[in-house]
Amino acid sequence: MSQAGFVMGFVHRRRRGAELFLLVLALAVGIGAYAAVGVGVEGEVPADIVGYGAGLAALALIAHVVVRMVAPYADPVLLPVVTALNGLGLAVIHRLDLVYADNPLKPHGLPHKQLTWMTLGVILFVATLVLLRDHRVLTRFTYTSGLGAILLLLLPLVPGIGDTINGAKIWISVGPFSFQPGEVSKLLLVVAFAGYLVLHRDALALAGRRVAGIDLPRGRDLGPILAMWLVSLGILVFQRDLGSSLLFFGLFLVMLYVATERAGWLVVGALLFFGGATMAYQLFGHVQTRVNIWLHPMTYFNNQDGPDSGQLVESLFGMAWGGLIGRGFGGGSPERVPFAESDFIISAIGEELGLTGVIAVILCYGLIVERALRAALICRDGFGKLMATGLAAIFALQVFVVIGGVTRLIPLTGLTTPFLSYGGSSLVANWVIAAVLLRISDQARRPVPDLSTGDDDDGADQQATQLIKMGGGSRP
Amino acid sequence: MSELTLFLIRVAYLAILWIFVLSAISVIRSDMFGARVPEAARGADAARKEKRGSAKHPPKRRGSPTHVVVTEGSNVGTRAELEHAPILIGRGSDAGIKLDDDYVSTRHARIAASGDQWFVEDLGSTNGTYIGTVRITQPTTITLGTQVRIGKTILELRK
Secondary structure: OHHHHOOOOOOOOOOHHHHHHHHHHHHHHHHHHHHHHHHHHHOOOOOOHHHHHHHHHHHHHHHHHHHHHHOOOOOOOHHHHHHHHHHHHHHHHHHHHHHHOOOOOOOOOHHHHHHHHHHHHHHHHHHHHHHOOOHHHHHHHHHHHHHHHHHHHHHHHOOOOEEEEOOEEEEEEEOOEEEOHHHHHHHHHHHHHHHHHHHHHHHHHHOEEEEOOEEEEOHHHHHHHHHHHHHHHHHHHHHOOHHHHHHHHHHHHHHHHHHHOOHHHHHHHHHHHHHHHHHHHHHOHHHHHHHHHHHOOHHHOOOOOOOOOHHHHHHHHHHHHHOOOOOOOOOOOHHHOOOOOOOOHHHHHHHHHHHHHHHHHHHHHHHHHHHHHHHHHHOOOHHHHHHHHHHHHHHHHHHHHHHHHHOOOOOOOOOOOOOOOOOHHHHHHHHHHHHHHHHHHHHHHOOOOOOOOOOHHHHHHHHHHHHHHHHOOOOO | OOHHHHHHHHHHHHHHHHHHHHHHHHHHHHHHHOOOOOHHHHHHHHHHHHHHHHOOOOOOOOOOOOEEEEEEOOOOOOEEEHHHOOEEEEOOOOOOEEOOOOOOOOOOEEEEEEOOEEEEEEOOOOOOEEEOOEEOOOOEEEOEOOOEEEOOEEEEEEO
């Protein structure tokens, strides 16, 4: 009857076999890239290909088995796509490391570090899936995680542990480890926004008046959006991190819009954003430099006295040189671009795999975002819906901002390309985000809402006793 | 390594990359159209409900609710057995729990089961259905003693 029907019109299949099949293909993408790098750069298949391949396959299989056990209904596409992107990123970093080896100014040993971070990422992925059996428990931490996110964002400003690397104060250094707390705060902010909006959506959605066909929100409801705007501006001013500032404000705006279904918020948000951006442009030299380099890159190329657009122009040269199908691994010179292993990894891919490769990579991100939004659509609770939407928005915005910056669509801002770029904090945080997305999609795709977890054994005993008692027929 | 070999490797790798992307898309496609209610599961589900309906002593846990009762409002004491679930609540004559409350819609809300869980679902009523102070927007789990407010009436599940 309608009992099951009103909750769910149909039953999703588990699709774990499909996930395994895609995972094998994803490993072929990662290990194949590693082999191609060896052949292209050194002229032979690398000697450690078996060990490397086995390590990567072991990580992927562990993740798969854990998903099979604790999240059997989870989305089958997310894990393989994430694995493929990570494997491709590792190979490109390895390729850059091979040419960096001759240059004492460049960093060394990147692939090993990145592989270690990937292992840690998979461990945390597994831990998240095992410990977080129901994403709704996160509603309890709405304000805690909001506070945590803001504290983490402020941490790099603390003298002593805060560290300025390449002009951005977004790092903390404890001993030999440096960490970007902003990456973790992405997830915390999504939890905080989702928890807050799911409670206050009615007030935000219903109150207000209509001006020129657009529902404008009430003045007193503007508090949170103004607060978020100030936090974003603060990140921009004090940490000089254009990318994160854009990411956090955009994330909040998207979630607000999704929660309230009111275009008025987008109008207000866009006005605030452009106001803030114009102000930042007027006030800060580094913002002006970025915009000028974006508009006239060639003017600043090899500029001896003042801002130099070498990074962006070299990356454009590289992508043009790559053309439609690229130069092949080892055929280009992506090392000419500073930070090709982190922010500009997409230009290295564009040079050696061409437009064809870049489109494949962007499609992979598109798939992640699509699966996250799909999980949001079929999720049964508002909190899960908002959280999945927020995580999708994070991926979408981050990829847009960084790839848009590298390809000179928008002014360049420093952000990592999720899963591809070299960078421990980003990689680990993104694996955890992937785990949370899998958990939400597992909950959403389950045929019956199995909400009870804790007292199952206990309940079975009681049920057995009850059955005998009921068999006696003494029922009022 | 000859130029041709390198070219072939390059093309082969791009092919692998695209085979992966296209397979992922085809999995999504089959996922979209493959989500059906399995016939066996539907039959088993129906059979289970049938049993619960016909047998007077359904296998239930101790402490699981057996009826809904009105605890506040103009119809205090009105009750409905959960065996007849889903139970319709409203002012209409077809309602399982008929309320004489001006703030209640004709077909206001419904209480239904899914597995061991009981849900209350608002049926697009004018004044809404509340659990505590929160207006519900989707099927919401209720347990023993959860106070469901409908208009000026409060209902709860009882043993």
